[in-house]
Amino acid sequence: MFVPLEILQNLVMGIPPIARLAAGYHCTGLNADRVMARQVFELYCRFQPIAGKDILEIGPGHTLEVLEEALGSGAKSCTAVDVAEYVTGDHAARKHVDYRLYDGKRLPFPSAQFDCIWSHTAFEHLRYPTVTVAECFRLLRPGGGMVAHVDLGDHSFYRRQPPLPLKLFDCLRYPEWLWTLMKWNRSTYVNRLRKSDWKRLFAEAGFVLIAEASSVSHEIERALPALPYLHNYSHDDAVTAVLTVWLAKPAPPDVSTLR
Numbered sequence: 001m002f003v004p005l006e007i008l009q010n011l012v013m014g015i016p017p018i019a020r021l022a023a024g025y026h027c028t029g030l031n032a033d034r035v036m037a038r039q040v041f042e043l044y045c046r047f048q049p050i051a052g053k054d055i056l057e058i059g060p061g062h063t064l065e066v067l068e069e070a071l072g073s074g075a076k077s078c079t080a081v082d083v084a085e086y087v088t089g090d091h092a093a094r095k096h097v098d099y100r101l102y103d104g105k106r107l108p109f110p111s112a113q114f115d116c117i118w119s120h121t122a123f124e125h126l127r128y129p130t131v132t133v134a135e136c137f138r139l140l141r142p143g144g145g146m147v148a149h150v151d152l153g154d155h156s157f158y159r160r161q162p163p164l165p166l167k168l169f170d171c172l173r174y175p176e177w178l179w180t181l182m183k184w185n186r187s188t189y190v191n192r193l194r195k196s197d198w199k200r201l202f203a204e205a206g207f208v209l210i211a212e213a214s215s216v217s218h219e220i221e222r223a224l225p226a227l228p229y230l231h232n233y234s235h236d237d238a239v240t241a242v243l244t245v246w247l248a249k250p251a252p253p254d255v256s257t258l259r
């Protein structure tokens with residue numbers, strides 16, 4: 001990455017009308033593709049039953065089709081919340097999804113309003129991950145669950161052809177202040193938390209980890225001795241590329257059974 005150009009692009013994206021204009025050209029992952037949305041929905045279904053549930057999706061980007069699938073499978077209500085307006089209110093209303101925008105800090109809902117919280121490749125973009133994870137815990141009903149699929153790679157190179165697998169964790173080369181200066185206002189910003197950071201954050205918020213799955217970059221694993229910027233991480237953190245977690249908000253014990 002050419003650092004001065006990255007900083008310049010970041011400054012330009014800090015101008016709201018330009019950021020809004022640029023959002024129209026962003027690819028947000030699933031990009032409303034029905035087949036991929038169905039696959040993500042099936043991933044969520046592996047963890048939790050859907051029927052009768054109030055569901056919140058964090059960071060849907062262009063894709064309300066995952067929640068549309070949930071409504072088709074009997075979800076009671078579906079809500080989506082994002083920091084950037086990738087779909088219009090009218091589009092969301094046609095899909096019967098309550099679509100909200102917010103500033104990335106306090107989520108705009110009362111406590112204990114949802115049974116399930118879902119997120120697909122959005123947590124790595126959170127500017128305030130500690131705040132958002134705590135907010136998710138607040139919004140869940142006791143006994144509710146959250147599924148988060150987190151892409152731990154540097155998104156700067158994802159659209160490059162041919163692919164650059166050894167650049168997967170390039171973001172970890174830079175000190176925090178410089179990374180912020182290069183990326184904070186941009187859709188390619190990633191918070192760079194590693195697998196162990198996420199697990200600690202979830203536990204600190206009160207979540208119980210029910211299941212996890214992760215995948216490793218074998219290219220990075222092979223090249224690891226030659227990548228000194230990864231040597232301060234545990235082996236697991238240095239090579240894990242994607243993390244999926246199923247977390248629960250514990251329900252208080254039923255005291256009536258003690259009598």
Ligand SMILES: C[S@@+](CC[C@H](N)C(=O)[O-])C[C@H]1O[C@@H](n2cnc3c(N)ncnc32)[C@H](O)[C@@H]1O
Pocket residue numbers: 028029030031032058059060061062063081082083084086103104105119120121122123125126127128132
């Ligand atoms: C890579 S896109 C993923 C979109 C979609 N989930 C998918 O898989 O296609 C990341 C999304 O997270 C959103 N996002 C970033 N920070 C967020 C936050 N604090 N709260 C909610 N959404 C956020 C972005 O605006 C964007 O829509």
